[in-house]
Amino acid sequence: MKIWYIHPYAGGPGVGRYWRPYYFSKYWNRAGCQSLVISAAYHHLLEPDEYRHAPLERDGAKYVYVPTTRYRKNGFKRTLSMLVFSCLLFPFCFLQAYRTGKPDVIIYSSPHPFGVPSAWLAAKIFRAKFVFEVRDIWPLSLVELGGLRPDSLLVRITGWIEKFAYKQADKVISLLPCADKHMMERGLDPQKFLWVPNGVDIEEVNLKTPEGGQLLRDARRYKEEGYFILVYAGAHGEPNALEGLVRAAKILEAKKLKIKILLIGKGERKEELKNFVVLNALNSVEFFEQQPKEVVLSALSIATAGYISLKGQPIFRFGISPNKLWDYMLSGLPIIFACKAGNDPVEDYSCGFSADPEDAEDIARTISKLYETSEAERVLMGRRGHEAVMSFYAYEKLSLTVTKALEAGPHAKS
Secondary structure (H helix, E strand, O other), X not given: OEEEEEOOOOOEOOOEOOOHHHHHHHHHHHOOOEEXXXXXXXXXXXXXXXXXXXXXXXXXXXXXXXXXXXXXXXXXXXXXXXXXXXXXXXXXXXHHHHHHOOOOEEEEEOOOOXXXXXXXXXXXXXXXXXXXXXXXXXXXXXXXXXXXXXXXXXXXXXXXXXXXXXXXXXXXXXXXXXXXXXXXXXXXXXXXXXEOOOOEOHHHHHOOOOOOHHHHHHHHHHHHOOOEEXXXXXXXXXXXXXXXXXXXXXXXXXXXXXXXXXXXXXXXXXXXXXXXHHHOOOOOEEEEOOOOHHHHHHHHHHOOEEEEEOOOOHHXXXXXXXXXXXXXXXXXXXXXXXXXXXXXXHHHOOOEEEOOOOOHHHHHHHHHHHHHOOHHHHHHHHHHHHHHHHHHXXXXXXXXXXXXXXXXXXXXXX
C-alpha cells in the first residue's frame, strides 16, 4: 500500500516538533507500505527554524515539501502561508506522482483544513482512497477558541470544507475520542469514524542521555536529597494554565513539603510565571529552557511524578490527546492530570490523580495527596500507566490500526 500523509506542520527528529507523521511513516514503511510525508516548506513548528527545499529521510520516514511563504506570528502572513500551501498542493501531488508513482491512499491531516479540496481532488484523479484526519475541529475551534462569529466568512468557508470532507472521505480519523457525535451531526457516516489518538514510540524507552546540563544535574541532586520532584515538560502558553501550578506552589511551600517543581519548555507566558515565582520568593519552582527529547526523557526517569494541565475550554468536551501525557506514562510516572475534558486517561487507567487546572487550592491538595501516597503505591500507579500506553498507545500498533481499517474498506467497523 502506498500512503501519502499530508500534514502541513509535520515534524520528526531534526525536522520539527510534531512527530506523529514521523512515527506513522516510519512504522508503515517497516510494515511493507510505501509512505511519504508531504508538508509545508515552512511552518512555525520546524526545528531548526529554516525553509525546507530538498526531500529528506529520517529513520525510514520520507519527507517532501510544498513551497509556501514564511511567517513569524499569527496573522495575515500565516493565513497566506496556509492558502499558498493549499493552492500549490494539487499541482505538487501531480509532480510527486510523476516522480514516484500514484498513491493508493491520501491522508490529509487538519491542523488547518484548507488543503482538503486539493487532497480530495488528487485522490479522485489517482483513484486513491481519501482519508480526513481531524486534529482540531474546524470551524468550531475558530468560534469557541478564536472568538469568531458563527456567521463570519471564514467560519462559513471552513464549515463547508468540514461537511465536504466528512461526506467525501473513505475514513475519518479523529484524535479526539468523543468527537463522533459532533461529526455525525455534520453529516459523517458513523461507520467511517476511526479513533486513533496520539501515542508513543516504545523504541524511545531507552532514548536517554547520561549528560544533559543543568536540568539533569539539578534533578539528580534533588533526588539524592529526597525531594518529591514534579516535572512539567511542554509549552508555557495561555492554553497550558500553568498559573494554577505556580500559585499552588506557594500554598505547598507554606505546608513545608519537600517538593521541587521543574518546568521545562518555552512559551509566551513563561516570563509572567517566572515573575510570579520571583515576587513570591518561591524556592520550590525552577524553570528550564526547551530541551532535546532525550534530555526530557532522562529527566522523567529521575522525577517522582509528571504534571499536565490545560485551560478549561468547551471544545475539550470532545476529548484531548496530549503527547506529554503518553510520555509520562511511558516513563512510568504517576501523573497529576489538571485538565477538564471529555476523557480522563489518568482516571481510566488509575495512574494518578486529577485536578481543576485553574484552582490553585485543588491543585495543591492533589499534589499533597500524591506526595503523601506511599512510594509503593506511586510505583504501582506508574506501572499501570506504562502498561496501558504500551498496550493501547504505541505508534507501531496505532499505525497498524490505520492500515487495517483502510484494507477493510470505507465501511469497516472501527
